[in-house]
Amino acid sequence: MRSRRDDLIETALKLFYTGGFNATGIDKILAESGVAKMTLYKHFGSKDELILAVLKRRDEQFRGWLSGEMAKAGPSPKAQLLQMFDALEIWFSGKAFPGLGFSGCAFINAAGEFSDPAHPAHQIAAEHKEMLVRQFTELCAEAGAADPASLAEEIALLKEGAIATAHVRNKPEAAKIAKAMAERLLADLD
Amino acid sequence: MRSRRDDLIETALKLFYTGGFNATGIDKILAESGVAKMTLYKHFGSKDELILAVLKRRDEQFRGWLSGEMAKAGPSPKAQLLQMFDALEIWFSGKAFPGLGFSGCAFINAAGEFSDPAHPAHQIAAEHKEMLVRQFTELCAEAGAADPASLAEEIALLKEGAIATAHVRNKPEAAKIAKAMAERLLADLD
DNA sequence: CTTGATATATACAGATCTGTCTGTCTATGC
DNA sequence: GCATAGACAGACAGATCTGTATATATCAAG
Numbered sequence: 001m002r003s004r005r006d007d008l009i010e011t012a013l014k015l016f017y018t019g020g021f022n023a024t025g026i027d028k029i030l031a032e033s034g035v036a037k038m039t040l041y042k043h044f045g046s047k048d049e050l051i052l053a054v055l056k057r058r059d060e061q062f063r064g065w066l067s068g069e070m071a072k073a074g075p076s077p078k079a080q081l082l083q084m085f086d087a088l089e090i091w092f093s094g095k096a097f098p099g100l101g102f103s104g105c106a107f108i109n110a111a112g113e114f115s116d117p118a119h120p121a122h123q124i125a126a127e128h129k130e131m132l133v134r135q136f137t138e139l140c141a142e143a144g145a146a147d148p149a150s151l152a153e154e155i156a157l158l159k160e161g162a163i164a165t166a167h168v169r170n171k172p173e174a175a176k177i178a179k180a181m182a183e184r185l186l187a188d189l190d
Numbered sequence: 191m192r193s194r195r196d197d198l199i200e201t202a203l204k205l206f207y208t209g210g211f212n213a214t215g216i217d218k219i220l221a222e223s224g225v226a227k228m229t230l231y232k233h234f235g236s237k238d239e240l241i242l243a244v245l246k247r248r249d250e251q252f253r254g255w256l257s258g259e260m261a262k263a264g265p266s267p268k269a270q271l272l273q274m275f276d277a278l279e280i281w282f283s284g285k286a287f288p289g290l291g292f293s294g295c296a297f298i299n300a301a302g303e304f305s306d307p308a309h310p311a312h313q314i315a316a317e318h319k320e321m322l323v324r325q326f327t328e329l330c331a332e333a334g335a336a337d338p339a340s341l342a343e344e345i346a347l348l349k350e351g352a353i354a355t356a357h358v359r360n361k362p363e364a365a366k367i368a369k370a371m372a373e374r375l376l377a378d379l380d
Numbered sequence: 381c382t383t384g385a386t387a388t389a390t391a392c393a394g395a396t397c398t399g400t401c402t403g404t405c406t407a408t409g410c
Numbered sequence: 411g412c413a414t415a416g417a418c419a420g421a422c423a424g425a426t427c428t429g430t431a432t433a434t435a436t437c438a439a440g
Contacts, residue, residue, distance in 0.1 A: 020303045022212040036388045103305040111358040112299035113210045126359045153367055161351025168301040169316045177343055215397060226418045
């Protein structure tokens with residue numbers, strides 16, 4: 001049974017993600033989740049803290065989903081890295097997270113609304129991206145790359161470019177373009 | 191002499207860009223620009239229309255600046271495309287637009303806050319990106335690329351990836367990473 | 381059955397936001 | 411000089427937002 005705290009986080013994630021953080025009011029989250037206002041402030045203290053809890057949840061949810069999709073490629077690290085771009089395409093098409101659709105990357109969006117790098121929400125966004133780069137680095141090392149850290153940064157940059165392109169230009173094919181570029185980057189491996 | 195309308199657009203651009211669209215109130219723009227509220231509504235009718243005017247101004251300003259930076263590379267289209275990534279680095283460091291600093295791409299940010307692709311602000315953002323891709327396509331054709339449209343999409347994707355990485359992770363070196371990747375893409379040309 | 385923790389409903393305070401209304405001031409052109 | 415257009419100043423309406431206060435209901439454990 002899901003707790004009220006989880007109800008709030010899941011509802012807030014959906015509304016913040018699709019409608020923006022600043023533009024989405026507390027009252028809307030309360031109405032859609034059916035939770036009382038006092039319960040929200042008991043659990044989170046402020047809207048800002050709810051935003052941080054939502055971003056942490058999204059980080060777990062997204063990285064968990066992506067790892068699962070990449071694992072479908074089997075044991076080869078190179079195949080897993082390429083599979084990531086197929087996962088992006090599923091995400092861009094709106095099929096990855098039922099009920100959420102695709103409204104770009106929640107962390108890029110958060111960094112846009114909370115532009116100061118010192119803002120806690122911006123920092124969570126940065127950490128999320130860093131964690132993914134670390135995961136890519138391990139796979140690149142496992143695949144025998146000469147410079148795993150640099151290669152992982154390049155893969156990550158392709159991923160960010162695909163996300164921004166898919167969202168701003170409403171162009172989900174960006175995943176395929178990025179994948180083709182990644183294939184050339186990884187051609188020497190395995 | 192700058193008109194009141196320009197004063198409003200320039201001040202709103204700075205505040206929207208650094209503080210976000212929804213989070214920045216009309217009153218702040220009026221206070222900082224020294225313009226009366228009635229004057230704003232005389233010129234723009236609503237905050238939404240001011241936002242659109244700001245995005246159009248930013249489109250002209252940014253593409254004009256970028257074209258100027260690229261032109262510094264001389265007549266070679268390949269050199270101009272590579273020069274673009276040097277321009278990105280200047281932008282990321284905050285030196286491109288005095289008084290604005292670097293808060294990511296105003297159009298990626300706008301698409302984040304106005305996520306619906308049918309929203310006028312989102313559409314202006316998409317058009318801005320499309321115009322840049324068209325410019326890249328012309329340069330790729332001029333450089334003798336076999337498939338100028340595809341190559342331009344790849345260059346554009348590297349650019350978007352660099353912007354997102356530089357902002358979210360506070361990592362201006364992303365420009366150099368993207369440039370190195372672009373050099374490999376363009377190696378066969380000229 | 382009582383106690384304590386948790387949640388609910390509802391009202392409210394205080395701030396802020398967009399947009400309007402009413403005057404007044406000032407400059408420019410005739 | 412005078413008329414007209416544009417901008418300023420400042421109050422105000424109405425909505426909305428975050429956060430608080432109060433009083434009530436539910437439910438499980440001892």
